[in-house]
Amino acid sequence: MLATRSSRAEAAALDHTAPVFAALGDQTRLRLVARLGREGPLSISRLSDGSGVTRQAVTKHLGVLAGAGLARGSRQGREQVWTLEAAPLDQARRSLDRISQRWDEALGRLKKSLERG
Amino acid sequence: MTETSTDRIEKDIVIRAPRTRVWRAITDFREFGKWFQAEMRDPFVPGALSKGKITYPGYEHLTIEVQVERMEPEHLFSWRWHPYAIDPEQDYSQEPTTLVVFELEEIAEGTRIRVTESGFDKIPLARRADAFRMNSNGWEQQLHNIARYVGDAK
Numbered sequence: 001m002l003a004t005r006s007s008r009a010e011a012a013a014l015d016h017t018a019p020v021f022a023a024l025g026d027q028t029r030l031r032l033v034a035r036l037g038r039e040g041p042l043s044i045s046r047l048s049d050g051s052g053v054t055r056q057a058v059t060k061h062l063g064v065l066a067g068a069g070l071a072r073g074s075r076q077g078r079e080q081v082w083t084l085e086a087a088p089l090d091q092a093r094r095s096l097d098r099i100s101q102r103w104d105e106a107l108g109r110l111k112k113s114l115e116r117g
Numbered sequence: 118m119t120e121t122s123t124d125r126i127e128k129d130i131v132i133r134a135p136r137t138r139v140w141r142a143i144t145d146f147r148e149f150g151k152w153f154q155a156e157m158r159d160p161f162v163p164g165a166l167s168k169g170k171i172t173y174p175g176y177e178h179l180t181i182e183v184q185v186e187r188m189e190p191e192h193l194f195s196w197r198w199h200p201y202a203i204d205p206e207q208d209y210s211q212e213p214t215t216l217v218v219f220e221l222e223e224i225a226e227g228t229r230i231r232v233t234e235s236g237f238d239k240i241p242l243a244r245r246a247d248a249f250r251m252n253s254n255g256w257e258q259q260l261h262n263i264a265r266y267v268g269d270a271k
Contacts, residue, residue, distance in 0.1 A: 022238055096237060099200055100126045103232060107130045109152040110230075114134040114142055 023068035028053055029061045036071065036084035043079040125235035133227040140191045143219055143230075155181045161196070163188050178205060184214070194219040200234070213239040 024030055032047060048058040062082055065071035069088045073080050132139055142148045146157040146167060157169035163185055171179040186195040197214040215236040222229040 096126065099234070099237075100128075103126060103128050103234070106153050107128055107230070107232065109154075110142060111130060111132050113152055114132050114138060 023064050023070055026061070026064075028057070029065055032058070032061055032065065033070065033084060036082060037086075041081045041083040043076075043081050045079070047082065124238040125233055126237075128232040129229065130232075131224065131226055131229050136191050136221055136223045136228045139221060139228040139230065140194075144188060144194050157181070157183075161185050161188065161194075167196075180205070186216070192221055200237075200240070215240070 024033065028051075031051065035047065036042060044055055044058055044062070047062075048055045051058070053061075062071055062073065066073060070085055071082050072085055073082050075081075142152070144161055146160045146169075149155070149161070150157045150169065150172070154173040155169045155171050157167055159165070159167040159169075161167055161183070165185055167183045167185060169181045169183075171177060171181050182198060184197045186197060188194055195216060195218040197216050199209040199212060200215045213236060215234050218231075218233045218235075220231040220233075222231070
């Protein structure tokens with residue numbers, strides 16, 4: 001049950017970011033995440049093309065995703081290209097899965113004890 | 118049926134037992150402890166805090182605190198807690214809680230229980246990441262113990 005120094009530092013760093021799920025609680029941002037996941041790294045102009053959202057709005061939303069550690073922007077020539085960061089998503093997903101599994105186990109025990117007697 | 122979104126966990130289970138019996142099993146603090154794997158010291162009372170000790174193997178050094186919200190006999194039981202409170206050194210009192218709701222329904226086969234735990238979106242990812250890491254360590258330790266036991270018993 002020991003948190004190593006590095007995991008503590010990492011946790012402290014994450015504490016300053018917006019929660020991942022809050023960052024995803026927006027239709028536009030969810031679509032951006034879905035597209036980056038499907039099509040790989042994309043420029044802001046590609047992301048705004050045909051999305052019905054202005055470049056400025058896309059930039060702002062990408063900023064929120066970056067703040068939550070979900071996306072990363074890097075410069076390629078004159079354009080900024082955005083990449084999806086999957087690790088925070090996986091981590092959040094896994095933590096919820098564990099709690100879900102605990103509930104299954106607990107309710108399974110409840111069922112067994114009540115149906116036996 | 119199981120449904121999980123980002124903010125909530127939903128569970129649905131049918132138990133072949135009368136609703137009165139199921140209600141007692143989830144709201145009597147002693148009976149609750151048996152299947153939830155916790156030793157509760159205080160009875161569940163709306164508005165009151167019930168404290169106890171986790172008995173889940175490997176987590177016996179941890180305490181559990183359940184803030185009871187509503188108790189509508191044989192129908193609804195709800196409480197709040199800190200789902201990732203796994204560091205005994207840490208004070209979680211200022212952190213957001215999740216809400217756990219049990220809803221009971223009488224059906225032909227017995228009783229249907231619907232459990233919903235919601236509010237995960239408000240909990241910092243750091244806490245979840247930390248909890249997950251600690252849980253993994255806990256299991257690694259357990260496996261290590263088993264390996265050692267088996268080795269010794271040979």
